[in-house]
Amino acid sequence: MSRLDAQRVLDLAFATPALVLSLPVQAVVAVAVRRRLGSPALFRQERPGLHGELFTMRKFRTMRDVDEAHGLVTDEQRLTPFGSFLRSTSFDELPTLWNIVRGDMSLVGPRPLLPQYLDRYTPEQARRHEVRPGLTGLAQVSGRNALTWEERLALDVEYVDTRSMALDLRILWRTVATVLRRDGVTAEGHVTMPEFMGSPPPAVRDHPSEASAG
Structure with missing residues (x-):
């Protein structure tokens, strides 16, 4: 059995019963989201998956709609205490189990x-797209959104190079502790992760010019 096949078996073995068992909780969360944030309860957005191919990811909404007239523009303005609770407990991620069952994610x-x-x-x-994206990952259990983008992406590539069934099981176990402690939900100075604008080029050491070399 190949590594991808083995991971798919693990995905289905965990995600299918988790999806079924979480349906009553998802129903309660969906009603609460509609009452507090409006309709629709689900947030759908295209994300790159394996080899960068796009799929539609599903999550529960955690923010109000953009409303310039009422000053609801930025993430800080749109994220409510209820939305923060959903994010810190990862309840907003429950619908993403469907993406795992479908095979969009692991x-x-x-x-x-x-x-x-x-x-x-x-x-x-970009090598992070050599594997399916995950509900959790090495970066999530190593600091989550408290990491810099460079640290986070480096951990993604490290996972690609070192992935194994044993590593996946360790990450899943550490994810439980991370969620219970609600660690790294926000980046410093932000309610969410700031936009990734690309990594700066590596620093080039200055060399003295001929004029200053004496």
């Missing part, structure tokens, strides 16, 4: 980011 892998980031990655960072 339980463990680099988190699916935004399509506009695709042409901002370095060739090394």
Whole structure:
């Protein structure tokens, strides 16, 4: 059995019963989201998956709609205490189990980011798309959104190079502790992760010019 086949078996073994068992909780969360944030309860957005191919990811909404007239424009303005609770407990991620059952995602892998980031990655960072994106991953249990983008993307590539069934099981176990502690939900100075604008080029050491060399 190949590594991808083995991971798919693990995905289905965990995600299918988790999806079924979580349906009553999802129903309660959906009603609460509609009452507090409006309709629709689900947030759908295209994200790059394996080899950068786009799929529609599903999550529960955690933000109000953009409303310039009422000053609801930025993430900080749109995210409510209720939305923050959903994010910190990862309840907003429950519908994503359907993406795992469908095969769009895996339980463990680099988190699916935004399509506009695709042409901002370095060739090394782009290797994160050599595997299916995950509900959780090495970066999530190593600091989550408290990491810098460079640290986070480096961990994604490290996972690609070192992935194994044993590593996946360790990450899943550490994910439980991370969620219970609600660690790294926000980046410093932000309610969410700031936009990735691309990594700065490596610093070039200055060399003295002929004029200053004496």
